[in-house]
Amino acid sequence: xTNVIEVKDMHFAYRDGTEALKGIDxxxxxxxxxxxxxxxxxxxxxxxxxxxxxxxxxxxxVKCGGIDTNQKRVIKKLVREVGYVFQNPDHQxxxxxxxxxxxxxxxxxxLSDEEIEERVNEAAAVAGIKQDYLSMHPFFLPKGLxxxxxxxxxxxxxxxxxIVDEPTTGQDYRQxxxxxxxxxxxxxxxxxxxxxxTHEMDIVAQFAKRVVVLCQGKLLxxxxxxxxxxxxxxxxxxxxxxxxxxRMAQALTANGVSKDVLSADELWIQFQEAIGR
Amino acid sequence: xxxxxxxxHLTWQYxxxxxxxxxxxxxxxxxxxxxxxxxxxxxxxxxxVSCIKGLIPHNFxxxxxxxxxxxxxxxxxxxxxxxxxxxxxxxxxxEAQFTSMSVEEELAFGMENIGLGSDEIRERIxxxxxxxxxxxxxxxxxxxxxxxxxxxxxIASVLAMQPKIVILDEPTSMLxxxxxxxVFNICARMKEELNMxxxxxxxxxxxxxxxxxxxxxxxxxxxxxxxxxEHFFENVDELVEMGLNPPASIVFLDQLKxxxxxxxxMTTSVEETIEIAQSICARKESVx
Amino acid sequence: xESVQTKKMMKTLLALIPVESPLYSFxxxxxxxxxxxxxxxxxxxxxxxxxxxxxxxxxxxxIYSKVALSSLKMYLPVILCAGxxxxxxxxxxxxxxxxxxxxxxxxxxxxxxxxxxNAFIAYSKILALLLxxxxxxxxxxxxxxxxxxxxxxxxxxxxxxxxxxLRSAGMFLEDLHTVREAEQxxxxxxxxxxxxxxVKLYSMYIIPLISLALRRSDEISNALFVKGYSxxxxxxxxDYILTKYRFSASxxxxxxxxxxxxxxxxxxxxxxxxxxxxxxxxxxxxx
Numbered sequence: 001x002t003n004v005i006e007v008k009d010m011h012f013a014y015r016d017g018t019e020a021l022k023g024i025d026x027x028x029x030x031x032x033x034x035x036x037x038x039x040x041x042x043x044x045x046x047x048x049x050x051x052x053x054x055x056x057x058x059x060x061x062v063k064c065g066g067i068d069t070n071q072k073r074v075i076k077k078l079v080r081e082v083g084y085v086f087q088n089p090d091h092q093x094x095x096x097x098x099x100x101x102x103x104x105x106x107x108x109x110x111l112s113d114e115e116i117e118e119r120v121n122e123a124a125a126v127a128g129i130k131q132d133y134l135s136m137h138p139f140f141l142p143k144g145l146x147x148x149x150x151x152x153x154x155x156x157x158x159x160x161x162x163i164v165d166e167p168t169t170g171q172d173y174r175q176x177x178x179x180x181x182x183x184x185x186x187x188x189x190x191x192x193x194x195x196x197x198t199h200e201m202d203i204v205a206q207f208a209k210r211v212v213v214l215c216q217g218k219l220l221x222x223x224x225x226x227x228x229x230x231x232x233x234x235x236x237x238x239x240x241x242x243x244x245x246x247r248m249a250q251a252l253t254a255n256g257v258s259k260d261v262l263s264a265d266e267l268w269i270q271f272q273e274a275i276g277r
Numbered sequence: 278x279x280x281x282x283x284x285x286h287l288t289w290q291y292x293x294x295x296x297x298x299x300x301x302x303x304x305x306x307x308x309x310x311x312x313x314x315x316x317x318x319x320x321x322x323x324x325x326v327s328c329i330k331g332l333i334p335h336n337f338x339x340x341x342x343x344x345x346x347x348x349x350x351x352x353x354x355x356x357x358x359x360x361x362x363x364x365x366x367x368x369x370x371x372e373a374q375f376t377s378m379s380v381e382e383e384l385a386f387g388m389e390n391i392g393l394g395s396d397e398i399r400e401r402i403x404x405x406x407x408x409x410x411x412x413x414x415x416x417x418x419x420x421x422x423x424x425x426x427x428x429x430x431x432i433a434s435v436l437a438m439q440p441k442i443v444i445l446d447e448p449t450s451m452l453x454x455x456x457x458x459x460v461f462n463i464c465a466r467m468k469e470e471l472n473m474x475x476x477x478x479x480x481x482x483x484x485x486x487x488x489x490x491x492x493x494x495x496x497x498x499x500x501x502x503x504x505x506x507e508h509f510f511e512n513v514d515e516l517v518e519m520g521l522n523p524p525a526s527i528v529f530l531d532q533l534k535x536x537x538x539x540x541x542x543m544t545t546s547v548e549e550t551i552e553i554a555q556s557i558c559a560r561k562e563s564v565x
Numbered sequence: 566x567e568s569v570q571t572k573k574m575m576k577t578l579l580a581l582i583p584v585e586s587p588l589y590s591f592x593x594x595x596x597x598x599x600x601x602x603x604x605x606x607x608x609x610x611x612x613x614x615x616x617x618x619x620x621x622x623x624x625x626x627x628i629y630s631k632v633a634l635s636s637l638k639m640y641l642p643v644i645l646c647a648g649x650x651x652x653x654x655x656x657x658x659x660x661x662x663x664x665x666x667x668x669x670x671x672x673x674x675x676x677x678x679x680x681x682x683n684a685f686i687a688y689s690k691i692l693a694l695l696l697x698x699x700x701x702x703x704x705x706x707x708x709x710x711x712x713x714x715x716x717x718x719x720x721x722x723x724x725x726x727x728x729x730x731l732r733s734a735g736m737f738l739e740d741l742h743t744v745r746e747a748e749q750x751x752x753x754x755x756x757x758x759x760x761x762x763x764v765k766l767y768s769m770y771i772i773p774l775i776s777l778a779l780r781r782s783d784e785i786s787n788a789l790f791v792k793g794y795s796x797x798x799x800x801x802x803x804d805y806i807l808t809k810y811r812f813s814a815s816x817x818x819x820x821x822x823x824x825x826x827x828x829x830x831x832x833x834x835x836x837x838x839x840x841x842x843x844x845x846x847x848x849x850x851x852x
Contacts, residue, residue: 039453039454039455040423040424040425040452040453040455040456041423049746052750054746054749054750072756073754073756073757075749075752075753075754076752076754079750079751079752080752083750084750086743086746086747086750088743090773090776090777090780091740091743091744091747091773091777092744092747092750092751092773093772093773093776094744094747094748094769094770094772094773095769095772096772104751105751105752108751108752108753108754109752139772139776153751154750154751157751157752169450169451170369170447170450170451171318171480172317172318172480172520172521173480173520173521173522174317174519174520174521175318175520177520199452199453199454200481202522202525239453239454239455240454241454243525244483244524244525244526244547245525245529247547248525248526248529248547248550248551248554251551251555252551252554252555252558255554255555255558256558263525264525264528264529264532267525267529268528268529268532271529271554272536274558275557275558275561276561277536330791332787332790332791335790336786336787336790356795357790357793357794357795358793358795360793361791361792361793362793365791366791368784368787368788368791370784372736373781373784373785373788374784374785374788374791375732376728376729376732376785376788376789376792377708377728377732378706378707378708378711378728378731378732379706379708381806381809382708382806385805385806386792386794387792387793387794388803388805389802389803389804389805390792390793390794390802391793392801392802392803393803394803395803395804395805395808398803398805399805399808402805418575418576418577418706418707418708419732419735420576420577420578420735421575421576434792435791438792438793
């Protein structure tokens with residue numbers, strides 16, 4: 001596993017002096033699927049924005065693929081390392097055609113026309129956007145599709161890491177699972193490192209392999225999903241509640257159920273074993 | 278307890294869509310109930326509650342047949358001001374419903390609209406700020422508030438008008454867990470202490486199922502189920518098929534039932550389910 | 566974000582204002598009057614030194630009101646640009662008059678005495694007006710501005726529409742900020758761009774900003790309906806917020822003094838031709 005992001009004693013302060021991040025150390029390797037969780041105001045989004053140079057650390061450093069984000073004139077290099085998908089598609093669709101939208105980023109980093117075309121077709125295919133849609137106006141697409149266009153427009157940069165801010169907000173469960181399955185495919189089949197910011201613990205339990213918990217600008221917990229959820233007491237400090245199935249399993253450990261259960265199905269399997277069926 | 282909302286054969290279609298959003302809906306809601314509304318996106322949940330508030334047909338264009346009655350009065354005959362006195366409404370996006378430049382003005386605005394005097398408004402602001410825990414924020418501008426705080430302001434501004442019915446359309450979908458909890462807590466108190474009828478639309482079923490007296494399942498513009506939680510969750514498979522995510526404790530209980538290990542009623546409480554599981558384990562041990 | 570530490574300044578749509586200030590004990594109308602009168606008196610005065618003194622008085626008001634003077638830095642470019650434009654205009658387009666005297670040369674252009682004097686006069690007026698406007702917006706929240714207008718009997722609907730547009734302007738600016746970040750995330754480097762490209766870029770913002778505004782305007786219209794508001798039913802309504810403000814004795818005194826000052830200046834200017842540029846110290850400096 002190669003290191004793709006290295007964060008060292010990183011602080012970040014906003015212009016009015018509020019310190020949002022207070023000394024964070026973190027290493028992210030290629031191929032990981034990470035969930036960044038914690039209360040609003042804990043610094044999740046601020047932290048994620050420092051990972052691709054949208055915000056620059058006031059102390060310490062962030063290196064993406066070896067590039068220090070504090071250097072000048074590195075935006076074009078950084079976006080090839082780390083892509084950032086914003087929460088609201090409406091904030092990130094500026095072009096009047098879906099095709100142009102996807103071509104926008106490759107054009108910005110100065111690729112040739114043939115290369116751009118190839119990447120647009122590839123990104124659209126991966127994101128499941130049909131060729132007919134490429135000439136349509138993004139404004140008139142349904143929200144789920146607009147979100148796919150925003151992801152495709154980042155995919156066209158072929159970044160090693162893709163950060164997605166609250167991909168499931170406002171979606172129902174089926175839509176949430178769909179978008180998460182798509183991110184899983186990018187992770188497993190195409191080798192992208194995925195980082196999601198979310199409040200939905202069921203989604204975290206189902207998809208993330210590693211969980212990073214932020215609390216008041218500091219790293220509270222970092223580890224494999226099962227290990228993190230096995231510490232409900234510490235999580236309470238960050239107002240994070242473990243998934244319901246995990247909570248039930250933890251109450252049933254005296255009866256022989258393993259405490260690192262992540263879903264209702266796992267709970268049922270464990271329970272059957274515990275009662276000897 | 279009398280019927281305060283009656284919907285008879287309601288069909289509604291927005292002008293810019295091909296299919297009606299609601300098809301021949303019939304529904305009665307009684308006084309002082311907590312009603313949870315769930316269903317997949319685009320199934321008609323928001324449309325249904327918009328009809329109860331009168332946003333439809335008053336603020337939307339489309340074709341409307343059937344009728345909605347509030348306290349026996351046809352909703353088409355009620356004006357915005359009267360509707361505001363009967364029904365409060367809270368939207369999903371805390372940002373877009375903040376129409377004033379400070380919390381206090383936001384709270385006063387609705388009361389000014391329904392014609393209250395300044396003294397009455399002052400008293401009610403004090404009262405509502407206490408309930409919703411906004412006392413220290415009255416002076417703040419919308420830019421200084423978190424999402425959860427904005428949503429509490431939205432609820433407070435509705436509460437201040439003291440309507441009989443409060444509708445909340447996915448009020449917590451943009452909030453973090455702490456914000457979600459505070460909204461659910463306030464709603465529970467509004468029902469218990471102020472005897473209001475609460476109608477809440479939500480995606481996530483766990484918190485909703487635990488608070489609701491009755492749950493409504495909307496699917497393809499129709500009301501598929503309308504029942505107490507114990508009965509509502511009798512068929513879990515169908516909910517999963519529709520793409521919903523029933524609470525893990527209920528899925529577990531359902532599996533216990535199917536395996537013939539449990540025969541009692543469906544409970545929505547996690548604690549009770551844990552107790553049930555523990556007693557099953559204890560029984561097995563004593564048999565061995 | 567809920568921050569625990571106590572901040573000295575807070576954000577409004579247009580500026581930063583102090584959290585606490587002795588000025589807040591004055592009624593919004595007094596504050597509005599202070600702005601209008603300190604801003605407009607210099608228009609009647611053609612002696613730059615008096616106007617500069619006026620600007621100094623406004624700066625003292627900044628200190629009295631506990632506005633952090635560092636927040637003025639933000640406006641420095643505007644203040645300087647206004648000065649440069651004023652002087653350049655009078656240097657390059659001095660007009661013609663046989664009485665003009667040449668007092669020097671710059672880049673081969675003759676400098677005349679009277680146009681330079683006029684530049685000083687114009688700039689001193691602009692400076693005073695700029696400073697007092699900055700002062701007003703650095704000490705008044707949007708709600709104070711609206712309360713002042715409503716006390717002065719601006720119709721409710723008009724003031725509410727004004728408030729709503731301020732509100733949407735605020736959301737617009739927040740959106741703009743996110744849109745710009747989203748562009749950067751797609752590899753756009755502002756620092757490396759030419760000016761013409763930047764201008765072209767602004768036209769691109771229109772798409773996301775208008776689509777956001779369109780989706781929001783529907784929501785706001787629904788939010789207004791829900792709160793029982795309709796434009797048609799404009800009966801008598803209480804104005805609760807105004808009852809929060811008291812017009813005190815010091816307000817009356819302030820207003821009387823301010824109005825008197827204005828009347829006196831206007832009176833002496835037109836009755837006795839005071840405050841003319843002929844007696845200005847700057848005349849001697851230029852000569």
